Amino acid sequence: MTGVAHPIEISGLVKDFGNTRALDGLDLTVEQGQIHGFLGPNGSGKSTTIRVLLGMLRADAGEVRLFGEDPWREAAALHRRLAYVPGDVNLWPNLTGGEVIDLLGRLRGGIDEGRRAELVERFELDPTKKGRSYSKGNRQKVALVAALASDVELLVLDEPTSGLDPIMESVFQEYVDAFRDSGHTVLLSSHILAEVEELCDRVSIIRAGRTVETGTLGDLRHLTRTSVRAELEQPPEGLELLPGIHDLEVDGTRTRFEVDTAELDDALAVLLRFGLRSLTSQPPTLEELFLRHYGDEVPSEADDEVLGRR
Amino acid sequence: MTGARIFLRTFLRRDRWMLLAWAVGAVLLYYSQAVSVDGLYRTQAEFDRAAASMEHNAAFIAMAGPARALNSIGGQVTWQASAFGAIVAGLMSMFLVGRHTRAEEESGRDELLRGAAIGRYAPMTAALVTALLANLLLGVLVALSLWSYPLALADSLGLGLGLTLCGWFFTGTALVAAQLTASTRSMYGLSGAVMGLAYALRAVGDIGYPALSWLSPIGWYQAMHPFSGLRWWPGLLLLVAAAAAVVAAYALFDRRDVGSGLLAARPGPARAGRGLHGSLGLAWRLQRGSVVGWALGVLFTGLAYGAIGNDVGDLVGDSKASRDLFAQGGAGLVDGFYATACLMLALLACGFAVSSALRPRTEETDGRVEDLLATALPRREWLLGHTVVTVAGTVAVLMGAAVGLGAGYAMVTADPGTALRLSAPVLQYLPAVLLLSALARLLYGLSPRVATLAWLPLVLAVVVMFFGDLLRLPQWLQDLSPFEHLALVPAQDFRWGPFLALAALAASVSFLGQSAFCRRDIG
Ligand SMILES: Nc1ncnc2c1ncn2[C@@H]1O[C@H](COP(=O)(O)OP(=O)(O)OP(=O)(O)O)[C@@H](O)[C@H]1O
Numbered sequence: 044m045t046g047v048a049h050p051i052e053i054s055g056l057v058k059d060f061g062n063t064r065a066l067d068g069l070d071l072t073v074e075q076g077q078i079h080g081f082l083g084p085n086g087s088g089k090s091t092t093i094r095v096l097l098g099m100l101r102a103d104a105g106e107v108r109l110f111g112e113d114p115w116r117e118a119a120a121l122h123r124r125l126a127y128v129p130g131d132v133n134l135w136p137n138l139t140g141g142e143v144i145d146l147l148g149r150l151r152g153g154i155d156e157g158r159r160a161e162l163v164e165r166f167e168l169d170p171t172k173k174g175r176s177y178s179k180g181n182r183q184k185v186a187l188v189a190a191l192a193s194d195v196e197l198l199v200l201d202e203p204t205s206g207l208d209p210i211m212e213s214v215f216q217e218y219v220d221a222f223r224d225s226g227h228t229v230l231l232s233s234h235i236l237a238e239v240e241e242l243c244d245r246v247s248i249i250r251a252g253r254t255v256e257t258g259t260l261g262d263l264r265h266l267t268r269t270s271v272r273a274e275l276e277q278p279p280e281g282l283e284l285l286p287g288i289h290d291l292e293v294d295g296t297r298t299r300f301e302v303d304t305a306e307l308d309d310a311l312a313v314l315l316r317f318g319l320r321s322l323t324s325q326p327p328t329l330e331e332l333f334l335r336h337y338g339d340e341v342p343s344e345a346d347d348e349v350l351g352r353r
Numbered sequence: 354m355t356g357a358r359i360f361l362r363t364f365l366r367r368d369r370w371m372l373l374a375w376a377v378g379a380v381l382l383y384y385s386q387a388v389s390v391d392g393l394y395r396t397q398a399e400f401d402r403a404a405a406s407m408e409h410n411a412a413f414i415a416m417a418g419p420a421r422a423l424n425s426i427g428g429q430v431t432w433q434a435s436a437f438g439a440i441v442a443g444l445m446s447m448f449l450v451g452r453h454t455r456a457e458e459e460s461g462r463d464e465l466l467r468g469a470a471i472g473r474y475a476p477m478t479a480a481l482v483t484a485l486l487a488n489l490l491l492g493v494l495v496a497l498s499l500w501s502y503p504l505a506l507a508d509s510l511g512l513g514l515g516l517t518l519c520g521w522f523f524t525g526t527a528l529v530a531a532q533l534t535a536s537t538r539s540m541y542g543l544s545g546a547v548m549g550l551a552y553a554l555r556a557v558g559d560i561g562y563p564a565l566s567w568l569s570p571i572g573w574y575q576a577m578h579p580f581s582g583l584r585w586w587p588g589l590l591l592l593v594a595a596a597a598a599v600v601a602a603y604a605l606f607d608r609r610d611v612g613s614g615l616l617a618a619r620p621g622p623a624r625a626g627r628g629l630h631g632s633l634g635l636a637w638r639l640q641r642g643s644v645v646g647w648a649l650g651v652l653f654t655g656l657a658y659g660a661i662g663n664d665v666g667d668l669v670g671d672s673k674a675s676r677d678l679f680a681q682g683g684a685g686l687v688d689g690f691y692a693t694a695c696l697m698l699a700l701l702a703c704g705f706a707v708s709s710a711l712r713p714r715t716e717e718t719d720g721r722v723e724d725l726l727a728t729a730l731p732r733r734e735w736l737l738g739h740t741v742v743t744v745a746g747t748v749a750v751l752m753g754a755a756v757g758l759g760a761g762y763a764m765v766t767a768d769p770g771t772a773l774r775l776s777a778p779v780l781q782y783l784p785a786v787l788l789l790s791a792l793a794r795l796l797y798g799l800s801p802r803v804a805t806l807a808w809l810p811l812v813l814a815v816v817v818m819f820f821g822d823l824l825r826l827p828q829w830l831q832d833l834s835p836f837e838h839l840a841l842v843p844a845q846d847f848r849w850g851p852f853l854a855l856a857a858l859a860a861s862v863s864f865l866g867q868s869a870f871c872r873r874d875i876g
Pocket residue numbers: 060063064065083084085086087088089090091092876
């Protein structure tokens with residue numbers, strides 16, 4: 044292993060395309076041995092960040108370190124240690140999937156034959172088809188097999204599963220999990236929240252080219268609201284005075300409200316004073332979590348309405 | 354047919370510039386024959402003599418068609434332009450049909466549209482009507498231009514509408530091919546094969562097996578005999594065959610699923626061969642088809658020039674203007690003619706060199722280069738792989754031209770020594786051809802968006818060569834064409850100076866292109 048604690052370290056990254064600023068002081072640090080989720084609305088700059096990280100684009104300002112080195116100047120040498128899967132895999136129309144897997148493997152400096160065969164089988168990929176006759180999902184499988192079968196320390200995945208069906212999705216998760224468990228690192232950009240929740244140790248959320256939140260999913264949950272319904276022995280009082288309470292409704296001995304998760308402890312303490320008969324509390328769903336960071340406003344409606352707005 | 358009209362309007366709008374370009378090309382093809390023949394011969398006696406010598410040249414007949422009334426302008430136009438005109442109309446029809454049917458299905462855009470309330474046949478019908486109208490436009494414009502030359506109205510109409518009918522036939526076969534194949538590339542391959550077969554059948558037929566010409570739609574077109582006893586009924590054959598092809602296409606369409614073809618795509622190897630290794634292996638794999646195709650193309654073109662043999666004198670006539678055109682620098686007419694032929698073949702080879710130098714651009718705009726550059730493959734090396742293929746391919750294409758020209762000449766004169774002397778000079782244009790491809794590399798290195806400007810220097814070189822003196826272009830403009838600096842061998846003596854200077858310039862420009870590419874953003 045290399046001894047770099049942070050295979051990816053980006054700070055203050057700025058990238059302009061003509062007059063539009065795609066990245067505006069972005070920060071991202073990925074820990075060795077973790078799967079790092081990279082999230083943000085469409086056009087927020089995820090792919091651009093990854094392309095700077097891979098040395099395709101030159102940064103206009105800021106610090107970018109891949110395995111502790113400059114990816115623009117050392118691109119080819121650093122790429123020996125990573126594999127990249129884009130969301131839009133474009134294959135050569137007249138090369139077969141099997142040929143592409145071998146070609147990319149050779150260019151990366153070798154492929155694990157046993158794992159290649161296993162992956163082709165697990166992903167149910169027909170390697171004899173020509174590039175033009177693969178569906179989107181199958182094109183992605185070709186790139187995934189090529190990446191997962193090569194001997195690398197870092198996977199850079201930019202929406203790698205947007206075309207996979209649920210069964211293939213779970214195969215993908217299994218392999219990425221195993222890759223992490225063997226001490227390697229993954230940067231995973233994704234819009235599929237279930238996948239993020241299942242796989243990621245930490246996530247970074249970006250918006251308009253800037254990092255707005257970084258942490259474990261637990262940390263992030265802490266920053267949002269939990270909805271609470273309670274039935275009490277006496278009508279409650281003083282709830283409205285608590286910090287972090289929203290949308291409070293009191294109907295006799297019944298009450299419902301939302302509370303900033305960080306203040307949940309105090310709210311429950313108040314409820315207990317009025318004799319608790321029943322309590323349901325709902326932690327924020329992942330959707331709420333992301334909508335809060337993706338949109339301008341924290342959504343305050345009930346869950347189903349929030350989902351309906353997506 | 355709900356929606357067909359809307360599609361038709363969109364297609365015509367989208368294609369209007371392309372249609373204009375094809376129409377102008379076709380009109381130029383026919384009209385320029387009239388102009389060039391008209392200027393060549395001073396007297397009818399001279400014309401008769403030239404015609405007599407052409408009539409007996411089997412290579413010409415195989416290339417163009419049956420020799421009829423070659424001592425008249427109309428007869429010459431028909432002979433020189435009709436077979437190629439049919440191919441032009443065929444290619445236009447193929448691209449029109451392909452772009453609106455198979456390509457749309459392949460990209461999946463078609464499926465998106467089919468979600469809307471439109472008839473099942475609407476896109477296909479609109480594509481068909483677009484192609485029919487385009488061919489009608491082509492034929493009418495050709496007829497009008499010839500009539501205005503002035504040539505006889507009825508025969509001009511015959512030649513023009515025959516062209517339309519040929520185009521309609523190839524529209525029908527392209528539509529059938531679009532049902533059979535699953536990809537645009539193989540659809541173009543199949544349609545192209547139909548055209549190739551039609552051309553080859555009439556070539557063999559015209560040389561001495563007339564029955565074969567009657568199997569070819571191009572043969573039917575030429576059997577209309579414009580300007581040599583026009584008859585309309587062979588046109589009817591074309592019309593019926595075209596209608597049959599269209600009906601067949603609709604029947605096939607009913608038997609297949611949207612997005613697929615009736616012929617399944619052939620599977621390929623499950624593992625990469627040894628050759629598919631590194632940037633050079635990949636570049637060769639991607640470009641080998643084009644290298645072989647171009648080399649064969651110029652080989653046959655060279656063969657056609659060479660097969661003129663020593664008849665040059667008869668063909669170009671006695672007028673001073675035509676003598677001046679070919680007898681460069683006081684050398685003999687034969688040497689002068691072949692010096693010009695070598696130059697023309699070299700300009701053809703530029704077509705390969707520039708398109709090959711632009712191949713990396715396609716790789717980038719199609720989004721395939723990032724997957725490669727995200728591996729341990731350095732940028733410099735990736736582009737170098739393509740550069741090596743471009744340079745080696747250019748050498749191969751020029752060799753093909755030289756071999757074709759020499760072989761053609763040797764075949765009709767049985768004089769291999771002279772054949773070599775006349776054909777080898779094609780190779781001296783290598784640095785000039787490579788310079789044009791290096792300019793393409795430089796433009797691409799700077800930005801893929803400006804790279805297609807790389808065709809401009811070739812256009813300039815062609816214009817200078819054909820019209821430089823005619824249009825009295827200023828000397829500095831003519832000097833911009835690298836070809837102007839090389840001696841017209843074999844009419845003039847080979848000079849090392851400009852050869853080496855151009856080679857050095859090409860190498861430096863190519864190097865600059867490589868360096869620029871390593872410094873810019875990808876994508
Ligand atoms: N080559 C380019 N030229 C100009 N603008 C670009 C280019 N590439 C990206 N952009 C712009 O930069 C911004 C960020 O795009 P990017 O592709 O990084 O977003 P993303 O977060 O990956 O979005 P998505 O979730 O849709 O994949 C967008 O506004 C996009 O339009």
